Amino acid sequence: MTEPLLKVENLRIELKLRDGVAPVIDDLSFELMPGESLSFVGESGCGKSMTALAIMGLLPEGIGRIASGKLIFDGEDLTTASEARLRQIRGNEISMIFQEPMTSLNPVITVGEQIAEVLRTHQGLSRKAAWDQAAELLDAVRIPNPRSRVSDYPFQMSGGQRQRVMIAIALACKPKILIADEPTTALDVTVQAQIFDLLRDLRAQTGTSIIMITHDMGAVAEMAERMIVMYAGRKAEIGPVDQIIDHARHPYTQGLISCVPHIMSDLTETREELTEVPGIVPSLREFGRDQCLFASRCKYRSGECLQHRPPAKGFGNGQISDCWHAEAL
Amino acid sequence: MSETENKPLLDVENLTVRFEVSRGGGWGKRSYLYAVDDVSFTVKRGETLAVVGESGSGKTTTALAVARLVPAYEGAVKVGGTDILGLEGEALRKARQRVQFIFQDPYSSLNPRQRAEAIVREPLDSLSTKSEAEKQEIVDRLFRAVGLRKEQQRLFPHQFSGGQRQRIGIARALATQPELIICDEPVSALDVAIQAQILNLLRRLQAEFGLTYLFISHDLGVVQHMCDSIAVMYMGKVVEHADRLSLFNNPLHPYTAALLSAVPSVDRARREATRRILIPGDPPDPVNMPKGCRFASRCPVAEARCRESAPDLRDVGGGHRVACHLVDERAVSPLAALT
Numbered sequence: 001m002t003e004p005l006l007k008v009e010n011l012r013i014e015l016k017l018r019d020g021v022a023p024v025i026d027d028l029s030f031e032l033m034p035g036e037s038l039s040f041v042g043e044s045g046c047g048k049s050m051t052a053l054a055i056m057g058l059l060p061e062g063i064g065r066i067a068s069g070k071l072i073f074d075g076e077d078l079t080t081a082s083e084a085r086l087r088q089i090r091g092n093e094i095s096m097i098f099q100e101p102m103t104s105l106n107p108v109i110t111v112g113e114q115i116a117e118v119l120r121t122h123q124g125l126s127r128k129a130a131w132d133q134a135a136e137l138l139d140a141v142r143i144p145n146p147r148s149r150v151s152d153y154p155f156q157m158s159g160g161q162r163q164r165v166m167i168a169i170a171l172a173c174k175p176k177i178l179i180a181d182e183p184t185t186a187l188d189v190t191v192q193a194q195i196f197d198l199l200r201d202l203r204a205q206t207g208t209s210i211i212m213i214t215h216d217m218g219a220v221a222e223m224a225e226r227m228i229v230m231y232a233g234r235k236a237e238i239g240p241v242d243q244i245i246d247h248a249r250h251p252y253t254q255g256l257i258s259c260v261p262h263i264m265s266d267l268t269e270t271r272e273e274l275t276e277v278p279g280i281v282p283s284l285r286e287f288g289r290d291q292c293l294f295a296s297r298c299k300y301r302s303g304e305c306l307q308h309r310p311p312a313k314g315f316g317n318g319q320i321s322d323c324w325h326a327e328a329l
Numbered sequence: 330m331s332e333t334e335n336k337p338l339l340d341v342e343n344l345t346v347r348f349e350v351s352r353g354g355g356w357g358k359r360s361y362l363y364a365v366d367d368v369s370f371t372v373k374r375g376e377t378l379a380v381v382g383e384s385g386s387g388k389t390t391t392a393l394a395v396a397r398l399v400p401a402y403e404g405a406v407k408v409g410g411t412d413i414l415g416l417e418g419e420a421l422r423k424a425r426q427r428v429q430f431i432f433q434d435p436y437s438s439l440n441p442r443q444r445a446e447a448i449v450r451e452p453l454d455s456l457s458t459k460s461e462a463e464k465q466e467i468v469d470r471l472f473r474a475v476g477l478r479k480e481q482q483r484l485f486p487h488q489f490s491g492g493q494r495q496r497i498g499i500a501r502a503l504a505t506q507p508e509l510i511i512c513d514e515p516v517s518a519l520d521v522a523i524q525a526q527i528l529n530l531l532r533r534l535q536a537e538f539g540l541t542y543l544f545i546s547h548d549l550g551v552v553q554h555m556c557d558s559i560a561v562m563y564m565g566k567v568v569e570h571a572d573r574l575s576l577f578n579n580p581l582h583p584y585t586a587a588l589l590s591a592v593p594s595v596d597r598a599r600r601e602a603t604r605r606i607l608i609p610g611d612p613p614d615p616v617n618m619p620k621g622c623r624f625a626s627r628c629p630v631a632e633a634r635c636r637e638s639a640p641d642l643r644d645v646g647g648g649h650r651v652a653c654h655l656v657d658e659r660a661v662s663p664l665a666a667l668t
Contacts, residue, residue, distance in 0.1 A: 043520040043521065043522055043523075044520055144610075158611055159384075160611075188383035188384055188547065189383070189547065189549070189588065189591045189592055190383065190587060190588060190591045190608055191383075192591065192593075193590075193591035193593075193605060194607070196593070197605070197607075215520065215521050216521075216593065217595050218550075218592065218593030218594050218595050219593045221593060221594065221595045221597075221600065222593040222594075222600070223593075242597065245595050245597075255522060256521060256522065257595060259521060259522050259524070259525035260521055260524065260525070260550060261528070261550045261551055261553060261554030261555075262550050262594060262595050262596060263549055263550050263553050263577065263589070263592055263594060263596075263599065264594075264596045264598075264599060265596055265598045265599035265602055266598075267553065267573075267574060267577045267578055268574075269574065271554055273529050273532070274525040274528055274529055274554070275525065276522075276525045276526050276529060277522040277525070278526070280490050280492065280520075280523065281520075
């Protein structure tokens with residue numbers, strides 16, 4: 001049995017509000033194996049991106065903090081690591097791709113310099129060597145004519161190419177974990193397919209673990225082996241992707257799958273009404289209450305859902321659901 | 330069924346929209362970007378036509394031109410038989426009552442300084458001659474129809490969630506009792522769970538009021554659920570136009586096939602059956618369009634004639650129209666020969 005690469009234990013992240021604090025991540029635990037592809041799914045405001053920022057040590061300063069829990073990466077607890085040590089890890093061993101390829105690149109610096117900077121900082125390469133490797137990385141992410149494109153500025157590239165540059169920067173130091181926060185939301189579907197192919201190939205070549213954050217169940221099904229469904233800062237369900245799609249054990253997961261019209265292999269004339277998940281995600285003030293936070297939108301709601309936070313129930317196949325009615329679903 | 334119900338409500342003929350661009354030409358020479366290039370389609374009364382395509386394909390410009398929110402360069406947009414492109418003054422005001430628009434972004438398409446009731450009433454104020462009492466009654470009815478409470482009429486847009494704001498946008502579009510509603514990506518700014526609420530609402534309203542939708546979207550899953558027929562656009566041209574089942578079950582244009590194969594799916598059977606059709610490279614420069622088929626540079630089966638002449642959109646049987654040299658009357662996808 002191999003050791004997990006990343007072990008998150010009872011993580012709690014608090015965000016400072018005008019009146020008190022809200023737990024945007026509330027008692028989250030999970031493990032990531034070397035080479036594994038894991039996805040976080042949920043609506044906006046459910047704590048997916050916060051988890052990613054916490055792993056990167058990039059929580060908004062003065063507002064967000066890790067209140068308790070551990071983030072053990074390769075045997076080292078990141079919650080107690082110094083800022084200098086975190087700088088060594090960030091971009092080197094754990095790196096991140098952001099949602100907006102348009103705004104996360106520096107518009108006045110060539111893409112080659114933006115890639116080379118990472119290599120010089122973390123790997124101590126010379127100017128020349130870093131520049132050469134930047135061109136090789138552009139080639140690896142399949143940008144045509146990498147030798148000449150390396151001196152392009154971001155505005156000279158299309159959205160898909162910019163996201164490839166982001167991936168090149170993230171992969172420059174061969175990280176052990178790549179966190180992709182909605183990497184294709186701003187892109188067209190054919191470009192999205194190309195980016196997914198690229199990430200899959202790079203993962204096969206380098207053995208990098210991937211944590212992908214998304215709201216698209218289809219993307220999860222294509223990209224990940226396991227998924228964690230987040231709701232209001234808590235884990236709703238975790239398990240192997242195929243199993244959860246076949247038989248979700250949490251009403252929120254079921255809602256997320258069935259509320260989206262999917263293109264199926266056997267398309268027919270009949271079209272059912274989409275299943276609605278009524279209401280919206282609760283406000284931050286309601287986070288952390290001792291009850292099921294999904295209860296207000298749930299059709300299976302019963303007395304105990306409003307009285308206590310549901311415990312995690314395992315199903316022996318790696319699937320765990322935090323729902324009072326998990327067995328009955 | 331009466332005679333009028335079978336006639337198309339919207340008939341777009343050879344619509345062209347061009348924008349002047351500052352580059353390309355020399356002294357005194359202007360160059361133009363043809364965002365919509367000779368596009369024709371019809372929508373039957375009570376049905377939904379989806380216009381799909383990627384960014385830059387011209388789908389939103391088409392919608393804006395149909396609503397006369399950008400000027401068309403050539404062509405005709407007939408609503409119930411009347412070409413609305415030439416209308417002016419009072420006649421245009423009348424036509425605007427029949428065609429309304431739901432915008433993509435519910436955050437920027439509502440005036441933040443107006444109350445919800447005023448937003449919904451505004452089309453009535455500017456396009457109709459109804460009395461105050463009648464207007465109030467219509468606003469009340471619309472709030473109920475889109476699932477908002479009466480007391481919410483006094484609130485401002487920032488006090489609503491994204492889904493509720495889109496409901497206000499829908500109520501506003503319904504205010505003048507239009508026949509045609511143009512929905513430009515009505516759910517793409519919303520969270521997935523909220524999308525279902527809005528899509529169901531749109532379908533319920535369509536059944537209730539007999540609305541006709543022109544539905545602009547890039548999300549093929551949503552399109553599949555909402556539409557009766559689909560027009561696929563690429564670089565300002567319609568490349569394929571067919572009813573829902575024909576298009577999804579037998580896509581003929583290589584671009585349509587590539588688009589469909591790129592959609593990630595939760596259905597394992599579909600994932601295993603689908604062969605990803607790769608279209609490498611980027612679309613051509615829209616100012617210097619190639620003379621042949623615009624998709625030829627990325628098409629996996631392009632031949633010499635594809636680069637020489639542009640294919641026309643023609644019927645290959647059963648109303649399935651496709652613009653590809655390689656599709657004949659047998660209606661077999663040219664990609665079938667690839668394996």
